[in-house]
Amino acid sequence: MKRYTYLLLAAIGLTVMGCEKDFLNPLPDTAVVTETYFTSDDDVRAGIVGIYDAIQGTNENTTTSIIRSNRGVQFEYLLTEHRSDNTRSATLEGSKADFHRYLVTPNNVQSEDYYQSMYEVIFRANNVLNFIDVADEANQASYTAEAKFLRAYAYFNLVRLYGDVPLVTSVVGPTENEILFVRRSTSEVYAQIEADLQEAIAVLDNTYKSRASRAAAQGLLAKVYLTQDDRMYASAAQLCLDIMNSGEYMLEADFNDVFYNELNGEIIFAIQYMAGNTLESQSFSSEFTSTFRQGREDGLNLVNENLVNDFDQFGGFRDSLSFVTFGTKNEVIKVLPEGSDLSLTPPSYGPTARAAGND
Secondary structure (H helix, E strand, O other), rough: OOOOOOOOOHOOOOOOOOOOOOOOOOOOOOOOHHHHHHOOHHHHHHHHHHHHHHOOOOOOOOOOOOOOOOOOHHHHHHOOHHHHOOOOOOOOOOOOHHHHHOOOOOOOOOHHHHHHHHHHHHHHHHHHHOOOOHOHHHHHHHHHHHHHHHHHHHHHHHHHHHHOEEOOOOOOOOOOOOHHHOOOOOHHHHHHHHHHHHHHHHHHHOOOOOOOOOHHHHHHHHHHHHHHHOOOOOHHHHHOOOOOOHOOOOOOOOOOHHHHOOOOOOOOOOOOOOOOOOOOOEOHHHHHHOOOOOOOOOOOEEEEEHHHHHHHHHHHHHHHHHEEEOOOOOEEEEOOOEEEEEOOOOOOOOOOOOOOOOO
């Protein structure tokens, strides 16, 4: 992540590397005993950075294995936008195309990776909370709130996509792993998410946009209130008003700046990447190209004609800043790799298209 040193948690045995049947097991046979790692405030703070690293995930072009690769949020568009009627893949081949075809099976590697990635976030958050007493007393409350916000963020992603899921709020040892296979009701999961976010709101301030903040917790809790079966509209509205009335966020005058002026006035919480950096970059921006392909795939997240028609009718000036048409293909351009220039023939996608830095 930008501003933070990449933490090789795998090297110190803190990543989830269990057997194939038990990928949530946080105590692999090869792990260094975690009790010997967190011994200072700096260690706990580094552990928190590691939680963000799990969300960020690993660039698919630097680690090409599709088994247990922890892509973090880099596959999120497949499980969300790709399952709508807004976008599609360039071809019908491969497990990524299954999303827009509504043919996703339980062993889909991208779905499994996303699921595992979110539980990696949860494990790392629980691990930090397990050693919070090691931190300086003055920092314990803020570290706890930050870890709980990130745990709530991961569980909110999981419960919306998978429904009932295992609810793990502590580090699970090898003799306790039955908890990892017990799915809890969505209401129980939402109750935990709300509790974590309420604590985060009470403790955090708005110092950061690339880390947890009060506004990020308020915004996420508002979404939680609007997502459950029993909608809480008034509570959600108040949380949104609190963010607006803070005076710390505002709409950008230029729609393009929302996506390319990073950490701008509209951004409340961002997962950051660094262009050209093997460990800190993302690959999905390059995969959105198809006509002049930059990624490993033939093209993903291509805009369907029905959405193009809606843009024509209702999009106003946003059309030219949202997608571009090359021949018969409409490509998303909101998150093109840094340094892209579509005015050239053929267009340029910058020097590091497969190692993009877009947040």
